[in-house]
Amino acid sequence: MIIKNSFEQPMPGFVSILFALSLSMVISANANAAKMQINILKPTNSQEAENLEILTENNALDETVKFINDAVSFDYPVTLSVGAEDGPLFDPAINDISLPFMFVDTILTHFESSLGDLEESEQNAIVLDVVTHTLLHETAHALIAQLDIPIVGKEEDAADALATMLLLEYHDSGTDIALTAADMFALEDQSIDQFENADYWGVHSLDIQRYYSTLCYIAGNNDDERQLIIEDELLSEDKADECIDEYALMVSSWEALLGNSLSDL
Numbered sequence: 001m002i003i004k005n006s007f008e009q010p011m012p013g014f015v016s017i018l019f020a021l022s023l024s025m026v027i028s029a030n031a032n033a034a035k036m037q038i039n040i041l042k043p044t045n046s047q048e049a050e051n052l053e054i055l056t057e058n059n060a061l062d063e064t065v066k067f068i069n070d071a072v073s074f075d076y077p078v079t080l081s082v083g084a085e086d087g088p089l090f091d092p093a094i095n096d097i098s099l100p101f102m103f104v105d106t107i108l109t110h111f112e113s114s115l116g117d118l119e120e121s122e123q124n125a126i127v128l129d130v131v132t133h134t135l136l137h138e139t140a141h142a143l144i145a146q147l148d149i150p151i152v153g154k155e156e157d158a159a160d161a162l163a164t165m166l167l168l169e170y171h172d173s174g175t176d177i178a179l180t181a182a183d184m185f186a187l188e189d190q191s192i193d194q195f196e197n198a199d200y201w202g203v204h205s206l207d208i209q210r211y212y213s214t215l216c217y218i219a220g221n222n223d224d225e226r227q228l229i230i231e232d233e234l235l236s237e238d239k240a241d242e243c244i245d246e247y248a249l250m251v252s253s254w255e256a257l258l259g260n261s262l263s264d265l
């Protein structure tokens, strides 16, 4: 069920009750703010059902959405449609984030081919890390649209930046999740044999650039991680040092743009 701009439109009674309950249970920056809520669509085959199990194991998806609702507040309710056909994407016309079941396969395919035979629990943890980063990226698109946030570069870069910032500033396992997300970008880059013009004029930066941007934010956020990144020669020492200011500027910019929509947890 899609709930669009429900502050402006009457909602069915039971939805109102559920919505009120969820508001009372979640403590965030703005208790009256609109929330993200999950709508799980019915799997159409056993593969989709298996993927849904991975996503919902140990309430993983609920926890991620709770994290998002604690970290930011929306102007209008956002529906997370799990099992939608297309995506991952945010549709501003209906305030809906689509997460297809098959996105799980996309993630597993990238990691399986590079890291050999992982334990099932390790595979699932990787899937959930990438999904969490992806949902935060789509959350950024939702906030940009709802709050009319000005964007003076690539919106996709800004969305990546906010996703990484929310992880590093608010999430207990944020660094690990951001590192997995960076790995996913690196693996996506490795899966490309030859770049085409469309890769250069696309709305996203190249995957390899998204990899290094994420690494740079991690290096800028944490001294120990920066040392490890330098020791592993993932970034040069000069670049890693520059990342301290780059990260601080990114964080203060997003804080200024989001204002009260960002939690002060």
Ligand SMILES: [Zn+2]
Binding pocket: 137, 138, 141, 156, 159
């Ligand atoms: Zn995007």
